[in-house]
Amino acid sequence: MTATVQSLRALLQRSTIEDHDEILKASNEVLKKSKTDIQAQHSKVVALIKLDRYDDTLRVFEDAGDALKGKAAVEYAYALYKCGRLREAAEVAAKSAGGRGAKHVEAQASYRAENFANAATIYDGLLGDEEELGNEYNDLRINTWATDAQRLWQREGDLSRARKPAREDLESFETSYNAACASLARGDLKQGEILLKRAKELCKTSEDLSPEEKESELLPIAIQQLYSLVIQGKLEEAEEIVEEISLDNIVEKSTARIAQNNILITQHQNINPYILHKKFHEAPEPEGSDTFFKFQSDTLEANSHALDLQVQKYDGVIRSTAKALARRPxxxxxxHDNLLSIYNAxxxxxxxxxxxxxxxxxxxLDRRPKDIGLVLTIVQLYAGEGNTTSAVNVLESSLRSLEESISESDQAVRYNPGLVSVLIALYQREGRKSHIKTELAKAASFWRKQSSEQQPSSLLRAAAASLLHSSDPADLAISQELFSTLRKKNPADKFALAGYVASYATSDLQKVQKELNILPRSQDLVSDIDITALESAGVPQSQASLAANAAVIAGARKRAAKEQQNARAKKRIRKSRLPKDYDPSKKPDPERWLPLRDRSSYRPKGRKGKQRAADRTQGGIVNEKVEAEKQKAATGGGSTLAKKKKGKR
Structure with missing residues (x-):
């Protein structure tokens, strides 16, 4: 027994990365004679990890018990991580005393479990002096950039405060690639495209990689390039990138699925939708630890529903989306929840x-009044038709039902910054300035009661700026409080500083005298402005003036079009419809449409005709005898005019 243990130790001392099978065999020999030999167990799990046999590693840990889990906590956490048990892996690594190695495992497990805030905190703690860390420093920079990119994809934190790549970040293809992903997630597509080209060039010229390794590293860069070009609508360039991507060479199924999705997007206009639907669902699903991040799986699910709609699988989409929505809050x-509602609709x-x-x-919507995705769908349809009033009414009705609810979660949804911004945008289209101010004040009042971590800075900034122009002292007091809150959250925010000074300038100037001195002088702000050039360029018009001018121009165009149309109509009159004596140089008689006897130029002939004309003339001399006979005839007074002539019966 002792000799065997000694031989195992001797073997471990001279072991290299090539002989893990030998270590495993020696460990098994020792464990046959002593199942509780903890050093042999430890050696066995290390060998199994080196051989990528993670499931077998976990079985050894479970059979050995807590003693081995305590001694080899880092190995146990790593095996859990590789088997997809991410939260357990992070917890085991956090409790272990494995030093920096355990921290790396915890950060990586947190990253894959999408706990990016924890991963970022760990990596910030591990970062230090470059000379002391050596090669670990470069790995930490790569992982830090990857974590930042994921936080941007998930919309965690303030996008405007995301860091920009430094010179050292552009010296390796890994950091350039991760910085490119962060730019794409932030919406800076041009910067992302430039960084991806930089990463590809650095990878191709790297002397540390073999040709096979270069090919493997270039694949994800090409896939991300394809995504960037598709988003920008550069389909011709995207088709060139497609030629560089070989799905058969991609080992990870999740990466292959994403690559196939991006390729199909570039080809969807030229492929029958039924063939496109078939190709999309032919891709294999990832397994084990090879999983999608949530934003990736959500996007693929949405694309699947879009393809189902194209092939008219309406009932299937209704059932699947309704089932998914039933499990959501x-x-x-x-x-993603609202996108499911949109596909359902x-x-x-x-x-x-x-x-x-x-x-x-x-x-x-009457049956589902709080379905935000459905509400926004109807609002969009109304807005697309130009019926802004109906869009406002629908959104206000739904928000009112949320506002009247006693649930705190409903209240948070009611004053969600996104929904508030949609309502304000609709108000702006209708010129409802007072409604905008009221809505921002209500939203600010709600969020002021919440914790500082929950308060949306963008909404508070908009509300503070809007209420600053109010003549109501209560609104001005709210604006002062909001600007004070924004200053505490970010003392370097110049917008908050200027707003804070402006809000107190009319009521308590002494209170902001110190901050007033910090602000730059107006003379300094306009010192580089060319006044002569501004004067020669003219005074810019307001939105109201531009709208009025546009209306005048539109009216002029309508009149010109009408005149042109009338001219065309005149030219189209056929000669056969014109009178024989028609003279285009003479002005037509305006009374030509009246009967002949009603025209002013009519002159009756003969005595009887002149008499009738005189009788019709207003203001003429009245013949009393004639008028009496007419009245007697109308009333049936026995005149011969009223008798019928006798005839044959």
């Missing part, structure tokens, strides 16, 4: 956007 402001109306479809969706 209600109401919800989660983008599209399937119910068979993709139509006419008035009949809108009325059908409004009937559905």
């Amino acid at each position: 209600y109401p919800s402001t989660n983008p 599209a399937a119910r109306v068979r993709g139509e956007t006419n008035q009949k479809a809108i009325q059908e969706l409004r009937s559905l």
Whole structure:
């Protein structure tokens, strides 16, 4: 027994990365004679990890018990991580005393479990002096950039404060690639495209990689390039990138699925939708630890529903989306939840956007008044038709039902910054300035009662700036409080500083005298402005003036078009319809449409005709005898005019 243990130790001392099978065999020999030999167990799990046999590693840990889990906590956490048990892996690594190695495992497990805030905190703690860390420093920079990119994809934190790549970040293809992903997630597509080209060039010229490794590393860069070009609508360049991507060479199924999705997007206009649907669902699903991040799986699910709608699988989309929505919180402001509602609505109306479809969706909204995705769908359809008033009414009605609810979650949904911004945008289209101010004040009042971590800075900034121009002292007091809160959250925010000074300038100037001195002088702000050039360029017009001018121009165009149309109509008169004596140089008689006897130029002939004309003339001399006979005839006074002539019966 002792000799065997000694031989195992000797073997471990001279082991290299090539002989893990030998270590495993020696460990098994020792464990046959002593199942509780903890060093042999430890050696066995290390060998199994080196051989990528993670399931077998976990079985050894479970059979050995807590003693081995305590001694080899880092190995145990790593095996859990590789088997997809991410939260357990992070917890085991956090409790272990494995030093920096355990921290790396915890950060990586947190990253894959989408706990990016924890991963970022760990990596910030591990970062230090470059000379002391050596090669670990470069790995930490790569992982830090990857974490930042994921937080941007998930919309965690303030996008405007995301860091920009430094010079050292552009010296390796890994950091350039991750910085490019962060730019794409932030919406800076041009910067992302430039960084991806930089990463590709650095990878191709790297002397540390073999040709096989270069090919493996270039694949994800090409896939991300394809995504960037598709988003920008550069389909011709995207088709060139497609030629560089070989799906058969991609080992990870999740990466292959994403690559195939992006390729199909570039080809969807030239492929029959039924063939496209078949190809999309032919891709294999990832397994084990090879999983999608949530934003990736959500996007693929949405694309699947879109393809189902194209091949008219309406009933299937209704059933699948309704089933998924039944498991989600209600109401919800989660983008994916609302996207499911939109696909559900599209399937119910068979993709139509006419008035009949809108009325059908409004009937559905009566049964689901708090379905935010459905509400936004109807609002969009109304706005697309130019019916802003109906869009406002629908959104206000739904928000009112949320506002009247006693649920705190419903209240949070009611004053969600996204929904508030949609309502304000609709108010702006209708010029309802007072409604905008009231809505911002209500939203700010709600969020002021919440914790500082929950308060949306963008909404508070908009509310503070709007209320600053109010003549109501209560609104001005709210503006002062909001600007004070914004200053505490970010002392370097110049907007908050300027607003804070402006809010107190008219009521308590002494209170902001110190901050006033910090602000730059107006002379310094306009010192580089060319006044002569501004004067020669002219005074810019307001939106109202531009709208009025546009109306005048539109009216002039209508008149010109009408005149032109009239001219065309005159030219189209056929000669056969013109009188024989028609002279285009003479002005037509304006009374030509009146009967001949009603025209001013009419002159009756003969005595009787002149007499009738005189009788019709207003203001002429009245013949009393004639008038008496007329009245007697009208009343049946026995005149011979009223008698009928005798005739044959």
